[in-house]
Amino acid sequence: MGLHKPIAYLNKLIKQTLVIVDGMNGDLNFEEGGNLVQMNRIIAGKDPVLIDAYAAQLIGFGIEEVPYIAMAEDIGVGTTDLANADIVELNKDKGSRKIKPSRRVAQLSKHIIEDAACSACYGSLIHALERLHEKNLLNQLKEKLYIGQNFKNKRHDGLGIGTCTSGFDRCVKGCPPKARDIVEYLERYI
Ligand code: SF4
Structure with missing residues (x-):
């Protein structure tokens, strides 16, 4: 079965x-x-x-x-x-302290430029990158992805993840964005 x-x-x-x-x-x-x-x-x-x-x-x-x-x-x-659905978010965690990454997570993080990203946001992006890898699409990603609270109100011609990067030319909005939304955006983009 x-x-x-x-x-x-x-x-x-x-x-x-x-x-x-x-x-x-x-x-x-x-x-x-x-x-x-x-x-x-x-x-x-x-x-x-x-x-x-x-x-x-x-x-x-x-x-x-x-x-x-x-x-x-x-x-x-x-x-x-x-x-x-009636979805309510409580106690949003804005902490950015990270646990020591495994070798695989460290490999995926090479695609990321991070500055004070919340754990949920960063985790969404890590999951999204792994899903792209499973679809054989990750090797087509030719630029780094920016994420983190310290990109708030900054302009940049790069691709940002999360509402903090909404001043960037391209951005996947959400605070934090769902990994699925990141995957769908990157599938269209790469
Ligand atoms: S978009 Fe939201 S969840 Fe992501 S880093 Fe900024 S404040 Fe944190």
């Missing part, structure tokens, strides 16, 4: 009243860890499908790329309708 169908049907059988996702230091690409990406986020909600649809986008996946999410929606577990 693979992995996706059992996940969808397990969620149909087990009724959940509260779902809490530990998004503090999730892994880049492997559930058993090794490449921590600091995002300093906790996500909570009542609808398991909506929560996973939201979390998938935070780490750069389209909902359609995670088959069990649509399967669960089809059998009535919940909804993927993020456009009409």
Whole structure:
């Protein structure tokens, strides 16, 4: 049955009243860890499908790329309708202290020029770069990406990530932007 169908049907059988996702230091690409990406986020909600649809986008996946999410929606577990979801952000973390990067995260960070980026913003960009790598697109990225609070109100002809870089010629807005939004922008751009 693979992995996706059992996940969808397990969620149909087990009724959940509260779902809490530990998004503090999730892994880049492997559930058993090794490449921590600091995002300093906790996500909570009542609808398991909506929560996973939201979390998938935070780490750069389209909902359609995670088959069990649509399967669960089809059998009535919940909804993927993020456009009409009631999403409230609390206690936004503006801290920019970073944990020591793994070798893979350090490799991805070579594409970034960072100055006081919030953890969630920087983590979104790291996830987005890894998703591009998985699509064999990262090697087509020919310029560095700027990110961080110290780029606020600065003009630049580069490509910025996050609302702090809205004075740049090109910018992916959001505070922080979802990794999925960064991926979609870079897919169109490169
Ligand atoms: S855009 Fe927002 S999340 Fe990103 S570095 Fe600026 S303040 Fe932090």
